[in-house]
Each structure stands twice: as structure tokens, then as C-alpha cells.
Amino acid sequence: MPDSSPLPAASAAARTTAPPPPPPPRLTVEHLARIFDGRRVVDDVSFDVPAGEVACLLGPSGCGKSTTLRIIAGVEMQDEGRILVDGALVCDTVFRIPPERRRIGLMFQDFALFPHLSVVQNVAFGLTGPAAARRRRAAELLERVHLAHHIDSYPHALSGGEQQRVALARALAPRPRILLMDEPFSGLDERLRDDIRDETLSLLKDEGTAVLLVTHEPGEAMRMADQILLMRGGRIVQRGAPYNIYNAPVDRAAAAFFSDVNILTGRVRGALTETAFGTFLTPGLPDGTEVEIVIRPQHIRIDLDRGGRGPDPTPETGTAARGVVARARFMGRESLVEFRMDHDGSILKAVVPNVFLPRPGQALWLMIRRDRCFVFPKTG
Numbered sequence: 147m148p149d150s151s152p153l154p155a156a157s158a159a160a161r162t163t164a165p166p167p168p169p170p171p172r173l174t175v176e177h178l179a180r181i182f183d184g185r186r187v188v189d190d191v192s193f194d195v196p197a198g199e200v201a202c203l204l205g206p207s208g209c210g211k212s213t214t215l216r217i218i219a220g221v222e223m224q225d226e227g228r229i230l231v232d233g234a235l236v237c238d239t240v241f242r243i244p245p246e247r248r249r250i251g252l253m254f255q256d257f258a259l260f261p262h263l264s265v266v267q268n269v270a271f272g273l274t275g276p277a278a279a280r281r282r283r284a285a286e287l288l289e290r291v292h293l294a295h296h297i298d299s300y301p302h303a304l305s306g307g308e309q310q311r312v313a314l315a316r317a318l319a320p321r322p323r324i325l326l327m328d329e330p331f332s333g334l335d336e337r338l339r340d341d342i343r344d345e346t347l348s349l350l351k352d353e354g355t356a357v358l359l360v361t362h363e364p365g366e367a368m369r370m371a372d373q374i375l376l377m378r379g380g381r382i383v384q385r386g387a388p389y390n391i392y393n394a395p396v397d398r399a400a401a402a403f404f405s406d407v408n409i410l411t412g413r414v415r416g417a418l419t420e421t422a423f424g425t426f427l428t429p430g431l432p433d434g435t436e437v438e439i440v441i442r443p444q445h446i447r448i449d450l451d452r453g454g455r456g457p458d459p460t461p462e463t464g465t466a467a468r469g470v471v472a473r474a475r476f477m478g479r480e481s482l483v484e485f486r487m488d489h490d491g492s493i494l495k496a497v498v499p500n501v502f503l504p505r506p507g508q509a510l511w512l513m514i515r516r517d518r519c520f521v522f523p524k525t526g
């Protein structure tokens with residue numbers, strides 16, 4: 147017999163309080179392409195940036211980062227693809243909202259402050275409305291970037307770091323929905339950079355702006371980004387949180403973009419690969435496949451030579467192989483040591499704590515942490 151009893155109270159409540167759908171991403175880029183002289187310098191680039199997040203386009207010079215940024219800003223047109231802001235179309239290959247109506251802020255490496263305007267006039271420049279309200283908003287932002295005392299100074303009287311903060315205040319003054327930043331910290335003194343990056347990040351998070359930052363510096367991307375978009379040859383080859391990109395690179399080049407790497411080569415036999423450092427598990431690859439085992443210098447372990455013998459093998463680090471120190475460089479917190487390996491004369495690099503600076507000619511044993519190496523089929 148059919149159940150005619152009324153719905154239990156809990157189900158009825160669940161139906162009426164269903165959560166609203168999530169808002170669309172602040173910035174959506176779909177299948178963007180730009181072709182110069184028949185070359186796809188931006189090639190099928192797609193990504194989202196939610197409000198309040200920082201995405202970094204990271205890649206070597208010439209990979210298409212700035213072209214992507216310029217298309218989003220509206221100062222360059224795409225050949226394929228479309229861009230949406232808060233779910234609404236901003237441009238495709240036919241329709242185009244002009245740059246000044248996109249509510250997208252821009253910040254470039256050279257800050258581009260107007261030399262003949264005071265700091266507060268620079269920050270208020272892009273604002274509309276009554277003069278008093280414009281000045282109030284500019285002053286509020288200058289307070290946030292700790293430059294209230296420079297409100298009536300002129301740019302030439304400010305340090306590079308202070309000019310960068312004025313440029314940031316100016317870019318944020320009109321409350322842009324998206325801020326595009328092209329290498330905004332590269333003109334700054336190395337020692338200032340970390341502090342300014344951190345301050346910038348906290349201001350951007352407070353404002354809830356979606357940020358797209360272009361950089362070729364992996365350290366900057368890892369420090370700033372919620373999401374890294376790793377570009378090469380016009381394409382995004384990997385995307386993800388900094389931790390994931392660093393610890394699970396898609397290929398050898400992606401690994402090598404973030405640090406020096408050491409490469410061991412070998413051939414798969416029965417899902418295993420034999421090397422001078424013992425056996426590596428290389429599952430899922432057919433017999434005979436040539437593989438590259440990639441290991442960062444900081445994940446090589448070092449042990450002392452005991453009269454020509456090294457440490458016993460372990461499952462975590464495999465077999466040790468002997469090398470002789472070719473070069474050792476003290477680098478502050480750590481030392482970089484280059485070894486010429488006994489078994490094939492190759493050079494391997496290891497990073498060791500600064501308390502240990504071996505002398506050239508010293509024999510030591512090297513081991514490779516199995517949980518920190520990456521295996522890729524050899525390409526090219």
C-alpha cells in the first residue's frame with residue numbers, strides 16, 4: 147500500500163533551506179588563443195580565479211604570460227576564446243567591452259606613477275565623484291599601505307618600496323573586481339621584497355579582489371599564489387596549489403622549473419629500474435621503457451665513508467653510491483655540494499645544512515629518498 151503519511155519535518159526543512167548555488171568565479175578564461183605570425187603564443191589557455199584568490203601565471207620568458215594578461219586587460223585581442231567576469235561575458239572574438247569599463251585594475255613592474263602629481267593625487271586619479279570623497283578613499287588606502295605620512299609627497303621623494311605601495315593603493319582605489327599584476331615586485335630590492343609581498347597579499351585578501359599575477363620567479367609564485375598556472379610554449383602544462391605543483395610535477399621540466407634537479411636514467415624491467423643507487427619502483431611502464439628519475443638536491447642524503455664502505459641499504463633510501471666532492475659552496479643557511487660519482491663520473495648536486503661544508507676531494511656516500519623522487523618516461 148502506498149505511504150500517504152506527510153513528509154517528515156526534517157526533509158521539508160531541507161527542501162526549503164537548500165544552499166544557494168555558489169557564485170560564478172570572479173574571472174573565467176576559456177580556450178584563449180593568440181596567434182602571431184602563424185605561431186600560437188597563447189594556446190588554449192583556460193582557468194578560473196575566484197574572488198579573494200591569487201592565481202599566478204608562472205613560466206619562462208616568452209611563454210605567453212604577458213600576452214594572456216594583456217588580453218584579459220583588453221589592450222590586446224584574442225584570436226580564440228572568451229573571458230567572463232562574475233559570469234558575464236567581457237569579450238569573445240566578436241563582442242568586446244572596452245578596457246576602462248571592465249573594472250579590472252592593472253599594476254606593472256615600473257609602477258608608472260605620475261611624477262607631477264602628489265601621492266594622494268596619484269591614488270585618487272582613477273576615481274570619480276566629488277573631490278572630497280575621492281580624497282577620502284585615497285587617504286584610506288594610503289593608511290592601509292602605511293604611507294599616510296607621505297600623502298602630499300611627490301613620487302621622486304619615495305623609495306622603490308614606497309612607490310610600489312602607492313601603485314598598489316592606486317590600483318585598488320576604484321575597487322576593481324580583478325587586479326592584474328605583471329612582475330610587480332621585480333624592480334624592488336631583494337631584502338624589501340618579502341615584506342612587501344606579504345603586505346600586498348594581506349591587503350589584497352582584505353579587499354577580496356581576484357588577483358592574476360604574472361611572474362617568472364617560482365619563489366614568488368609559491369609565496370603569493372593560492373593557485374599556480376605553470377605555462378610553457380603558450381600552454382598551461384600544470385595547475386594547482388604551490389605544494390602540489392612542487393611535490394608532484396607533471397614532467398621533468400616542471401620539476402626543474404622550481405629548483406636544480408639531478409637526473410638518473412635507467413630502463414624498466416618488470417616494473418623495476420636498476421641504478422647505481424639500487425632498485426626503484428617504476429610501475430605502470432612497459433619493459434624496456436627508458437626512464438628518468440628526478441631528484442632535487444635537498445632530497446639527497448649524505449653519509450660518511452667508512453674505509454671505502456658506505457651505509458647499509460634501507461627501503462627508504464635504497465643503496466648508497468660513492469662520490470667525491472668536486473665543489474662545495476657555502477650559501478648561508480645551507481651549502482650546495484657537487485659530487486663526481488665513482489660509478490659513471492656524472493655530477494650530482496646535494497644541498498646540506500650549513501654546519502657541514504665538506505672539502506673538495508673528500509669521498510662521501512649519497513642516498514636517494516624514494517618518497518621524494520619523481521619518475522618520468524624519457525622524452526626527446
Ligand SMILES: Nc1ncnc2c1ncn2[C@@H]1O[C@H](COP(=O)(O)OP(=O)(O)OP(=O)(O)O)[C@@H](O)[C@H]1O
Pocket residue numbers: 182183187205206207208209210211212213214362
Ligand atoms: N605584438 C607581437 N607581435 C609578435 N610577437 C609577439 C607580440 N607580442 C608578443 N609576441 C611574442 O609572443 C611570445 C610571448 O610573449 P609574452 O610577452 O606574452 O611572453 P612572457 O611569458 O610574458 O615573457 P616575459 O616574461 O619575457 O615578458 C614571445 O615569443 C613574443 O616575442
